[in-house]
Amino acid sequence: MSEAVTVPVLVADLASLHAKVDALAERLNAALSLAPALPNDALDAKKARAAGHARGWFKAKEFAAVIGRRPQYVTDYCNAKVIRTLNGRKPYRIPLSEEEWWNTDPNMRKGRHR
Structure with a gap:
């Protein structure tokens, strides 16, 4: 007979916990939705920048994402030698210093020669 009494209590406790979990999930979703999400191109640039810095130079595809x-x-x-490359031809190996040059505002680098 004691089992019959405890089963409804357990079911009620379970329902209460389920409601609390749902409320917590809603609060968490609301908090996370306020955080700005990075667009895909920014995520690609972040990954490419990390890969380039780990290697010491950029591949052309990575450098394209970075700039x-x-x-x-x-x-x-x-190919036109506008972007500096390390020794050798293809595949192009672009030094890390080019990232700063290409991501700097052109108005800020006037008068600065490479």
Whole structure:
């Protein structure tokens, strides 16, 4: 007979816990929705920057993500020697110093020669 009394109590406790978990999940979702989400291109740039810094130089595709351009733009500019590269031809190896130059506002670098 004691089992019959405890089962409804357990069911009530379980329902109460379920309601508390739902309320907590709603509060958590509300808090996380306020945090700004990074767009995909920013995430790609972050990953490419980390990979380049770990290696010591950028690949053309990574450098394109870092400066916000298409990979073809980067390879064309490497071929024209506008973007500096390390010794050797293809695949282009772009030094880390180029990141600062290409991500600097052009108005701020006037008069600064490379």
